[in-house]
Each structure stands twice: as structure tokens, then as C-alpha cells.
Amino acid sequence: MFCFTVNLKENDYCNKCGKPLNIEQLKVMEKKAERMNILHEMLQQELEKKGVDLAEIVKIMALKRN
Numbered sequence: 001m002f003c004f005t006v007n008l009k010e011n012d013y014c015n016k017c018g019k020p021l022n023i024e025q026l027k028v029m030e031k032k033a034e035r036m037n038i039l040h041e042m043l044q045q046e047l048e049k050k051g052v053d054l055a056e057i058v059k060i061m062a063l064k065r066n
């Protein structure tokens, strides 16, 4: 779960792997990721019903982010 990189105490996230150093924070992030996965699946099903290719949308969103 952790890479065991020694980080500064004031860091919230590991400077090597980017994971939160605080366990509570990690749990919150995991819960959020879980919810995102559920939302993602629901969205995918909805879009598939409408005949929309989600992979294509994700690609467009990724391009916009950069």
C-alpha cells in the first residue's frame, strides 16, 4: 500500500508515489475512487444504451485537460 519513502512531516502526499501519507486521507480517497467507479459504470451503461462510445469521450476529456 505504501512505498515507504521517507517524506517530510509537513507533506500531505508522498513525493515519490503521490499517495496520501495520512491513513484517514487515504481511506477517504479510496471511498471517493469507489464512488467514481460506480458512477463511471452507471454512466457507461447509460451511454451504451444511447450508442455513445465512452472511450471516445474519455479521450476527448483527457485532451482538454492537457
Ligand SMILES: [Zn+2]
Pocket (backbone or CB within 6 Å): 002, 003, 004, 005, 014, 015, 016, 017, 018, 019
Ligand atoms: Zn510513496
